Amino acid sequence: MKAAKHPPRPRRGWRTGVCIAVGALALSGCATGTDEPPSAAPPTHLSGTVQLWHHYSGREAAVVQSVVDDFEKKYPDISVDVHSAQQDTKITQVVSSGGDVDAMITNVNSTLGTACKTMADLAPYMKRDGVSLSDFQGIFAKATAFGGRRCSLPTTSDVYGLYFNKSLLARAGYTEPPRTLQQLEDMALKLTTYHKDGSIRTLGFNPLIGFQQNTSATLGHAAKAGWTKDGDSAVGSSRQWRALMSWQQKFVRKIGYNKLKTFTAGLGDEWSADNAFQAGRIAMALDGEWRVAFIQEQAKHLRYGTAPFPALAGSGQRYGGGFVSAADIGVNKRSSHKEAAWALVKYLTTDTPAAVKLANGIKNIPTLKSAATSPALDAPAPYRTFIDASKDPASDTSPVTEIGSTLTATMDDFWTGYQQGSGGGLADGLKKVDEDIDNALGLRRAK
Amino acid sequence: MTGPALIGLVVFFLYPLCANLFYSFTNYDLASPPKWIGLRNYTYLFTQDPRVGKAALNTLWFVVILVPVRMACSLGIALLLTRRKRAAGLWRTLFYLPALVPPVASVVGFVFLFNPGAGPVNTLLRTFGLKGPLWFNDPALSKPSLLLLGVWMMGDIMVIFLAALLDVPKDQYEAAELDGAGSGSKFWYITIPNISPVVLFSAVTGVIAALQYFTEAAVASSVANGKTGIDAGADQLLGYPNDSLLTFTQWMYVQGFSSFQLGYAAAMAVVLFVIAAAVMAVLLRKAGLFRQKGA
Numbered sequence: 001m002k003a004a005k006h007p008p009r010p011r012r013g014w015r016t017g018v019c020i021a022v023g024a025l026a027l028s029g030c031a032t033g034t035d036e037p038p039s040a041a042p043p044t045h046l047s048g049t050v051q052l053w054h055h056y057s058g059r060e061a062a063v064v065q066s067v068v069d070d071f072e073k074k075y076p077d078i079s080v081d082v083h084s085a086q087q088d089t090k091i092t093q094v095v096s097s098g099g100d101v102d103a104m105i106t107n108v109n110s111t112l113g114t115a116c117k118t119m120a121d122l123a124p125y126m127k128r129d130g131v132s133l134s135d136f137q138g139i140f141a142k143a144t145a146f147g148g149r150r151c152s153l154p155t156t157s158d159v160y161g162l163y164f165n166k167s168l169l170a171r172a173g174y175t176e177p178p179r180t181l182q183q184l185e186d187m188a189l190k191l192t193t194y195h196k197d198g199s200i201r202t203l204g205f206n207p208l209i210g211f212q213q214n215t216s217a218t219l220g221h222a223a224k225a226g227w228t229k230d231g232d233s234a235v236g237s238s239r240q241w242r243a244l245m246s247w248q249q250k251f252v253r254k255i256g257y258n259k260l261k262t263f264t265a266g267l268g269d270e271w272s273a274d275n276a277f278q279a280g281r282i283a284m285a286l287d288g289e290w291r292v293a294f295i296q297e298q299a300k301h302l303r304y305g306t307a308p309f310p311a312l313a314g315s316g317q318r319y320g321g322g323f324v325s326a327a328d329i330g331v332n333k334r335s336s337h338k339e340a341a342w343a344l345v346k347y348l349t350t351d352t353p354a355a356v357k358l359a360n361g362i363k364n365i366p367t368l369k370s371a372a373t374s375p376a377l378d379a380p381a382p383y384r385t386f387i388d389a390s391k392d393p394a395s396d397t398s399p400v401t402e403i404g405s406t407l408t409a410t411m412d413d414f415w416t417g418y419q420q421g422s423g424g425g426l427a428d429g430l431k432k433v434d435e436d437i438d439n440a441l442g443l444r445r446a447k
Numbered sequence: 448m449t450g451p452a453l454i455g456l457v458v459f460f461l462y463p464l465c466a467n468l469f470y471s472f473t474n475y476d477l478a479s480p481p482k483w484i485g486l487r488n489y490t491y492l493f494t495q496d497p498r499v500g501k502a503a504l505n506t507l508w509f510v511v512i513l514v515p516v517r518m519a520c521s522l523g524i525a526l527l528l529t530r531r532k533r534a535a536g537l538w539r540t541l542f543y544l545p546a547l548v549p550p551v552a553s554v555v556g557f558v559f560l561f562n563p564g565a566g567p568v569n570t571l572l573r574t575f576g577l578k579g580p581l582w583f584n585d586p587a588l589s590k591p592s593l594l595l596l597g598v599w600m601m602g603d604i605m606v607i608f609l610a611a612l613l614d615v616p617k618d619q620y621e622a623a624e625l626d627g628a629g630s631g632s633k634f635w636y637i638t639i640p641n642i643s644p645v646v647l648f649s650a651v652t653g654v655i656a657a658l659q660y661f662t663e664a665a666v667a668s669s670v671a672n673g674k675t676g677i678d679a680g681a682d683q684l685l686g687y688p689n690d691s692l693l694t695f696t697q698w699m700y701v702q703g704f705s706s707f708q709l710g711y712a713a714a715m716a717v718v719l720f721v722i723a724a725a726v727m728a729v730l731l732r733k734a735g736l737f738r739q740k741g742a
Contacts, residue, residue, distance in 0.1 A: 089704045089705060089707075092477050092478060092707065093477055095478075096477040096478050097477075110705075114476050114477065114478050114707040115478060116478075117476075117478040117479050118478045197573075199564075210672060210687070211673070212673070258581065261563065261581050261584050261585075262563040262564050262581060262584075263564060264564075264584075264673065265562050265563045265564045265565075265581070265584050265671065265673070266562060266563065266564015266565040266566075267564070267673060269673065270673060402476075403706060404705070404706060404707065405705065405706070406706045410497065413497075413498070413686075413690065416688075416689055417689050420689075432497075436495075436497040439491065439495040439496075439497075440706075443474070443487065443488070443491045443495075443708065443711060444474070444476070444708065446474045446482075446484045446487045447474070447482060447484065
């Protein structure tokens with residue numbers, strides 16, 4: 001009987017491994033294209049199909065489509081294929097994998113730090129076509145570039161401020177909204193009413209971080225609390241952060257964390273007609289300009305006003321501005337229709353009627369100066385507050401970094417624990433936040 | 448004949464596995480080509496990531512608590528159902544029904560039931576003069592609240608146990624009774640050895656599912672924080688409250704698809720794979736203890 005053969009030893013296994021590794025490398029591809037300079041003069045005739053990807057959906061997508069239709073009428077030989085309702089991450093993935101994208105709209109604060117690398121440098125196109133950064137309101141021009149590259153321009157923006165219920169304030173004897181955080185707290189405590197069992201019936205202002213638009217980014221602005229210095233985290237050494245967070249934690253304690261949590265958990269959805277401010281369950285709220293449109297649609301009879309969000313006294317913050325963020329639009333570095341895509345970007349960002357139509361439809365704040373002052377802009381009084389804030393020198397946004405929303409999310413995470421007393425010491429906690437942000441930045445910058 | 452199978456193996460198993468391993472040693476953000484950075488991702492994972500430790504501990508909690516509790520409850524219910532003669536089908540259907548509800552819908556329903564302000568559970572407690580807890584909004588109770596949901600949805604395992612229990616030869620019980628064995632002895636010496644393959648199957652699949660626990664925790668975090676949907680930006684709500692529901696796979700998702708740290712997410716996936724493989728090896732080794740002698 002023959003001895004059974006041993007199975008052959010996989011001596012060539014390492015070769016297979018190498019082949020697979022090489023294949024992985026090859027398939028990872030991801031060539032990012034180059035910044036080829038545009039032609040010296042603008043093309044006399046533009047044609048082709050431009051693929052536009054953006055994150056708007058539903059009603060807002062219809063508005064974008066309508067503006068794109070106007071663009072196609074202006075350039076009859078350019079057609080635009082619009083890919084709506086695409087999340088920023090998806091757009092970045094498609095662009096990175098060489099997908100057919102010519103122009104893309106993303107979010108400045110969370111995505112630009114990564115997406116900028118995939119976008120063409122617009123500076124030469126702007127210089128050639130006479131587009132100036134001074135055409136834009138406030139800080140939006142600065143906020144839509146990253147790492148010294150002008151990779152995008154702002155389209156529309158979100159501006160945050162204070163909404164107040166006029167009826168509830170009047171009942172408590174107030175005729176004006178607060179201008180400082182201390183006034184906000186005093187008024188909020190007076191406006192807060194309780195049931196017999198001690199639970200909250202109506203809240204003056206909800207100070208909890210994590211409630212709707214209460215984040216470290218939006219509230220941090222009230223204290224002019226800075227995020228970075230020379231590209232690294234600087235929250236640990238910031239007196240403003242310590243003052244702001246101490247104020248907030250004391251405010252939470254005065255009402256009671258558990259009471260606030262119970263009340264907050266029982267509120268309706270932020271984006272429905274049951275929104276706590278719209279339903280009169282909260283007298284004052286930090287929110288974006290979009291709430292004006294929601295109230296017009298869902299709570300027509302609400303007597304309300306808007307104002308800049310109060311500033312923390314002694315922090316150096318000036319009353320009048322607000323936290324802002326923007327949608328940015330750029331051209332894919334690998335686009336084979338760069339001139340047509342640039343024409344679309346230019347139209348969506350610098351054409352006054354187009355910018356007005358976008359703002360009127362989406363109900364965001366225009367970033368183009370001429371659009372913000374246009375008589376065609378539909379700007380009821382409550383909305384006007386946000387337009388004024390958008391150009392106020394005190395308005396600012398969180399910095400664009402390689403780690404996107406991780407910057408603010410790290411702070412939110414610590415603050416959420418701190419507000420209920422489980423975050424440990426404030427100074428040590430903020431130093432740890434510094435360390436965590438720097439470590440995340442270090443990983444991202446690793447070579 | 449094995450060609451197509453080999454191609455499938457290479458394309459759908461070997462290549463993703465090797466590519467993932469390769470990416471785990473790179474700095475890769477999708478927007479630029481991956482850069483080889485050696486063990487930097489692993490160093491960050493084990494020494495610097497501020498949330499991965501919490502995420503790993505939460506995942507461990509689900510493995511150690513959720514899996515055994517679900518198994519024990521489903522085995523217990525299955526045992527009771529085997530003894531039920533009248534309306535047996537109705538009872539079996541009733542216990543199985545929750546497993547048919549999509550996980551997202553179940554979580555949304557549960558979070559509503561346990562809403563501290565307006566939920567029926569706390570409203571009922573209030574009628575008895577009791578102050579209800581914050582449930583999903585309390586970091587100390589959020590995981591136990593999800594455990595309740597897990598137990599409610601145990602129908603899938605219960606059905607498997609039920610089938611196994613009904614297959615245990617009756618004559619073995621009869622012989623044991625003749626020898627004077629009690630209920631406990633019969634369960635330990637007859638039932639358990641007979642259903643040990645099913646116990647092992649439930650443990651293995653349960654542990655794998657717990658290591659990959661994502662949907663229920665993500666939806667609970669989002670809904671408990673006042674959002675009715677999982678929309679753009681919802682990933683920032685993952686872990687609410689206070690990271691108590693942040694699981695390893697959720698954090699991996701955030702790193703990969705929200706923070707664009709694809710290389711780091713790949714390193715997390717490698718670690719998860721190694722842990723899962725080690726746990727499975729231990730489980731399958733220990734499974735020998737449950738084997739019937741002579742089997």
